[in-house]
Amino acid sequence: MAYCHYMTSLNDAQIVAINSLRAYRSGPEGERTSNLRAVATAFVDAREHFFTPQGEPDWLGRTHAYRTWVRETMRLASVQAEELPTVQAAIRYHVGNIVRERMDADTIEGLGLRSSSPKQRSVEKRGRHSEVLNFFGNGGAEITDANDMQVAVGMMEAAVARIPLEAVAGQDAATRKKIRESLESLQDRLHDLHAVASSRRK
Numbered sequence: 795m796a797y798c799h800y801m802t803s804l805n806d807a808q809i810v811a812i813n814s815l816r817a818y819r820s821g822p823e824g825e826r827t828s829n830l831r832a833v834a835t836a837f838v839d840a841r842e843h844f845f846t847p848q849g850e851p852d853w854l855g856r857t858h859a860y861r862t863w864v865r866e867t868m869r870l871a872s873v874q875a876e877e878l879p880t881v882q883a884a885i886r887y888h889v890g891n892i893v894r895e896r897m898d899a900d901t902i903e904g905l906g907l908r909s910s911s912p913k914q915r916s917v918e919k920r921g922r923h924s925e926v927l928n929f930f931g932n933g934g935a936e937i938t939d940a941n942d943m944q945v946a947v948g949m950m951e952a953a954v955a956r957i958p959l960e961a962v963a964g965q966d967a968a969t970r971k972k973i974r975e976s977l978e979s980l981q982d983r984l985h986d987l988h989a990v991a992s993s994r995r996k
Contacts, residue, residue: 803842803843807836807837807839808840808863808866810832810835810836810839811833811836811867811871812871814829814833815867817829818833818881819872830884830885831888831892833885833888834887834888834892835888837855838889840860841854841855844859844860845857853897855889868881
């Protein structure tokens with residue numbers, strides 16, 4: 795009886811994954827995310843039925859048996875070889891979120907996973923990009939906050955440090971001229987800021 799329940803549950807997960815993969819590939823654009831999440835949910839459901847050598851459910855999806863099941867599911871859903879990297883990367887994003895939604899903090903730590911989900915890291919990344927745009931976008935307000943000034947200067951220093959001298963030297967004359975003019979303007983501004991920062995005034 796337990797064996798039949800196991801097979802039915804795993805087969806159900808595979809059917810959901812196959813149907814959702816087919817819908818993702820051929821359905822409306824606006825439903826692609828929900829279909830991918832359905833696939834990821836089915837994949838996480840399936841992991842409960844595969845076990846590590848320690849006898850624990852394969853929540854990380856690393857066992858040979860689970861990966862074979864995933865490959866078979868992809869084949870049955872007619873996912874082509876050239877599509878696999880893109881589809882699998884999109885599924886992994888949702889799998890990471892779902893695993894963290896289902897597990898408590900201790901279990902997540904025990905699995906060796908970062909506590910933040912891919913979704914949370916994506917939000918944090920967008921926040922960092924927004925911060926960079928706030929500092930370096932055209933037409934922004936003056937930067938007067940002490941912390942913001944330090945962050946902006948640090949970003950500028952880090953960006954300039956990433957430009958190899960040989961890369962500049964290898965540019966054509968017109969490009970080097972534009973770089974030189976920008977650097978001269980930047981140098982003048984940096985000189986003024988350095989002078990103020992070096993002042994003994996409070």
